[in-house]
Amino acid sequence: MNIHGIRAIYRFEMARTFRTITQSIASPVLSTSLYFVVFGAAIGSRMGDIEGVSYGAFIIPGLLMLSLLNESISNASFGIYMPKWAGTIYELLSAPVSYVEVVIGYVGAAATKSLLLGVLILITARLFVPYEIAHPFWMLCFLVLTAVTFSLFGFIIGLWADDFQKLQLIPLMVVMPLTFLGGAFYSIKMLPPVWQTVTLFNPVVYLISGFRWSFYGVADVNVGVSVAVILGFLVACLAAVWWIFKTGWKLKA
Template identity: 85%
Template sequence: MNLHAVKAIYRFEMARTFRTITQSIASPVLSTSLYFVVFGSAIGSRMGDIGGVSYGAFIIPGLIMLSLLNESISNASFGIYMPKWAGTIFELLSAPVSFIEVVLGYVGAAATKSVMLGVLILVTARFFVPYQIEHPVWMLGFLVLTALTFSLFGFIIGLWADDFQKLQVIPLMVVTPLTFLGGAFYSIDMLPPFWQRVTLFNPVVYLISGFRWSFYGIADVDVATSAFATLGFLALCLVAVWWIFRTGYKLRS
């Protein structure tokens, strides 16, 4: 394992974050704070409890997950796409660095940034809505696991993308709608039976449900199912990355 290469890639990506801290950190935190103001304080105060939890507190895990998914994908996809766009990726591919070390550097940095963002949003939420965390270890576990999984997914998108527009297609057209329809702002138990069954095909449901359980002990699906679903998607992403580097898909042309 070439730890020097991993460290160099990781430090480069982290330095890029702190050079653009307004865009990378401040902007997502501010945007999510507006959700807390509107849905948590203004609208939430006029709505009833959900599962014994106030509406403002109920949506906190969903809002954190919404930011976490988007930022994980964005950070990782942009990080690996820029070397492709600039042509410097060929220097990386010809260096004595394995694809495992490349993935560790880029995905590790993207996941670190996403976890930092998630923690900042969690701290910011305290100023607007009171909440509790019943299972802090599970909460941190879901936070890190989701950040790693979707940073790896974003890494795949960055390898696949041919231009800057493609970097935004899947986050905007797929991930964000699935998050809004995945119980970020409501419990799927509030839906008619038919739509409850349909919603279970949405993978984001399992992420939000497991994360919400770590806060309040309530969930739309079993917490073990949520954890296994996330691990399964992580495994699929790992296989996809291995195949891309093995075949040179979108790398050698």
């Protein structure tokens, strides 16, 4: 394992984050804080509890997951797309580093940024809405698994994209709608039975449900199923990355 190669990629990506800290960190935290102000402090105070949890506290896991998914995808996709766009990816491919080390460097940096952002959002949420974490260990596990998995997914998007517009296509047209419809602001048990069944085909439901369970001990679906879904998606992303580097798809063309 070429530790120096991994460290070089990781440090370069982290340095880019701190050069653009306003866009990378401050902007997502500020945007999420507005949700806490509007839905948590203002509207939440006028709504009843959901499964014994105040509405303002209930939406915290969903809002955190919304930011985590978008930022993990964006950080990883932009990180690997820039070498493709600049043409420096050929130097990376010819360097004495394996594709495993390349993935660890880029995905590790993207996941680190997302985890840092997640911690800052949790701290910020405390200023507006009181909340408790019933299962801190499992909350951390869900946070790390989600950040790593969707950073891998973003890495794949960055390899697939041919222009800057495609980098935002899947996050805006697919991931964000699925998150809003996946119980970020409500429990799917509040839906009519037919729509509850339809919603179960949305994979983000399992992420938000499992994450919310780690906070309050309540979930829309079985926690074991939530863990299985995210692990399954992680394995699928790893398989896709292996195939891309094995075949050179979108890399050597």
